[in-house]
Amino acid sequence: MDKKAVLALVLSAAVLLLYQIFFYKPVQPSKSQPPTQENGATAVVQPESTVTPRATVSTLPESGDPSARKDAPLAPNSEEKEREVSVDTPLYNAVFTTRGGALKSFSLKNYRETIDAGSKRIELVDVKEGMPYPLSISFPASSIDVSPSSLFSADTVALDLKSASEPRRLTFVQTWPGKIKIEKIYTFHPRKYAIELEIRAYNLSSVPLSQEIALFWNQYVDPEAKEDSYGHTGPVSYVGKSVERENVKKMEASKLLGPDVSWGGFESKYFLAAMIPQNPSLTSMMLSKGSSNMVSTGLKGPKNIIPPGQAGFFGYTLFLGPKDYNILKTLGTDLENAIDFGSWMKWLAMPLLLCLKFLYSYVHNYGIAIIILTILIKILFWPLGNKSYKSMKEMQKLQPKMLELREKYKNDKQRLSQETMALYKAYKVNPMGGCLPMIIQIPVFFGLYKTLLYAIELRHSPFFWWIQDLSEKDPYYITPLIMGATMFIQQKMTPVSGDPTQAKIMLWMPVIFTFLFLNFPSGLVIYWLFNNILSIGQQYYINKRA
Numbered sequence: 001m002d003k004k005a006v007l008a009l010v011l012s013a014a015v016l017l018l019y020q021i022f023f024y025k026p027v028q029p030s031k032s033q034p035p036t037q038e039n040g041a042t043a044v045v046q047p048e049s050t051v052t053p054r055a056t057v058s059t060l061p062e063s064g065d066p067s068a069r070k071d072a073p074l075a076p077n078s079e080e081k082e083r084e085v086s087v088d089t090p091l092y093n094a095v096f097t098t099r100g101g102a103l104k105s106f107s108l109k110n111y112r113e114t115i116d117a118g119s120k121r122i123e124l125v126d127v128k129e130g131m132p133y134p135l136s137i138s139f140p141a142s143s144i145d146v147s148p149s150s151l152f153s154a155d156t157v158a159l160d161l162k163s164a165s166e167p168r169r170l171t172f173v174q175t176w177p178g179k180i181k182i183e184k185i186y187t188f189h190p191r192k193y194a195i196e197l198e199i200r201a202y203n204l205s206s207v208p209l210s211q212e213i214a215l216f217w218n219q220y221v222d223p224e225a226k227e228d229s230y231g232h233t234g235p236v237s238y239v240g241k242s243v244e245r246e247n248v249k250k251m252e253a254s255k256l257l258g259p260d261v262s263w264g265g266f267e268s269k270y271f272l273a274a275m276i277p278q279n280p281s282l283t284s285m286m287l288s289k290g291s292s293n294m295v296s297t298g299l300k301g302p303k304n305i306i307p308p309g310q311a312g313f314f315g316y317t318l319f320l321g322p323k324d325y326n327i328l329k330t331l332g333t334d335l336e337n338a339i340d341f342g343s344w345m346k347w348l349a350m351p352l353l354l355c356l357k358f359l360y361s362y363v364h365n366y367g368i369a370i371i372i373l374t375i376l377i378k379i380l381f382w383p384l385g386n387k388s389y390k391s392m393k394e395m396q397k398l399q400p401k402m403l404e405l406r407e408k409y410k411n412d413k414q415r416l417s418q419e420t421m422a423l424y425k426a427y428k429v430n431p432m433g434g435c436l437p438m439i440i441q442i443p444v445f446f447g448l449y450k451t452l453l454y455a456i457e458l459r460h461s462p463f464f465w466w467i468q469d470l471s472e473k474d475p476y477y478i479t480p481l482i483m484g485a486t487m488f489i490q491q492k493m494t495p496v497s498g499d500p501t502q503a504k505i506m507l508w509m510p511v512i513f514t515f516l517f518l519n520f521p522s523g524l525v526i527y528w529l530f531n532n533i534l535s536i537g538q539q540y541y542i543n544k545r546a
Helices: 005-018 324-329 346-363 366-380 382-397 399-408 411-424 438-452 479-494 501-517 522-545
Strands: 084-088 092-097 101-114 119-122 158-160 168-176 180-188 194-203 209-211 212-220 234-239 242-243 254-257 260-269 269-275 284-289 294-300 302-306 311-320
Touching: 084 501, 092 311, 101 269, 101 311, 194 209, 209 346, 212 260, 234 284, 260 284, 260 294, 269 294, 302 311, 311 324, 324 346, 346 366, 346 438, 366 382, 366 438, 366 522, 399 411, 399 438, 399 479, 479 522, 501 522
Parallel strands: 084 158
Antiparallel strands: 084 092, 092 101, 101 119, 168 180, 180 194, 194 311, 209 302, 212 294, 234 242, 234 260, 254 284, 260 269, 269 311, 284 294
């Protein structure tokens, strides 16, 4: 193999080893934007402005005068007692609380923490004692603010949608006589992870109220939890058509992103809790981290003037569920970008994922689907592979003449270069012919790498025998070792030059790749293993013909 081809292989290994540097970006703090008016809601009755959310706690008026302010928001009604309201659907079980009309628990019925059938369901809510719950609201910088811990009245004690075919509603109401009445109306769909939320603010005073709303997702983040080097856990948003992820450990006390926030919330590698405003162009997102390790994400918007006796309406769509591409795509809010395929690789990863899902619809095993996809990719690149192997074979034939030239012109680098190019031209050999086809295939590998690493379809998806989760590493390291052996065989079959340095590099390549793949998802190892087997067959065919 000529030097260029060897360098191409070394480059491939280096790119894999340095993947975290070049393709997996550590979460960087996004640039803070100055406070601007945005919207995460609908319009208010008064046409002077529209509504949206924001964060932090503000003040309240004395009586109904918007100019009169206090140092605390409207307090909870001491006559009410907190109680829970359960919502049971075929997809999830949710528990709401009358304290703030917020969410206390949200467990997914079709997803569990481990592959064991008896393991706990995935829980999207994690808050500690004294912390405000997710989907709590506040009215900062308003004439009247409402405490996130205010106690509401619920119109039911439970909703059962397991056998329902139509949406059902849950309404929380609280009234402060002579000041304001707040309604939080949730609409649930039996077969959807999406929930509609409408918040109504009625002006019960005799003067106009200046109001803006903030809707929060609050989440406790364990500082001692082991980090997943391949997945992000923390705030995520889609701002100006770009995904913004915040590293929880590097978060500032507070930050404002936007405007033009299409959605925002909290994510893990495979699951997402997102708040989607109706008017993204007027919406901004507030981020904060407290001393108790509570991370808060809030949607915020401009002030609205609510005339006496009228109401402001604030609308959102909530998504609480898996990062399934097909499900996210149907919402039409670019929520599918929450799948961490990367800004460059998603154009390859998404089509590969769709192909994988199409194959799965027929074979019902993602391991087999990966093998079939590997065969299809090999067929697609078969002509390039043939050209590469033929070029390496031709370069091998020229090695004796190359050695003669190096010896003859060892003290004249310019003449050596001229004579070498003349030799290539005389024998019609392209020195890049052996490595260029390999380089072209590298993006496809990384696209499939992203697909197999972040596609929730492979999570807890079994193959055969000991491989029961294609998204995790091979528990016994059998497939990486076999993969290393096939790579060693392939290397032995590959034409090599007489350069001893290159020979040593090639000897270590299977060892490097074996160790590299030990902790890779088994689905990716299966792809590389069968790609090697097919390459061995192709190389045997070319060598035999030659």
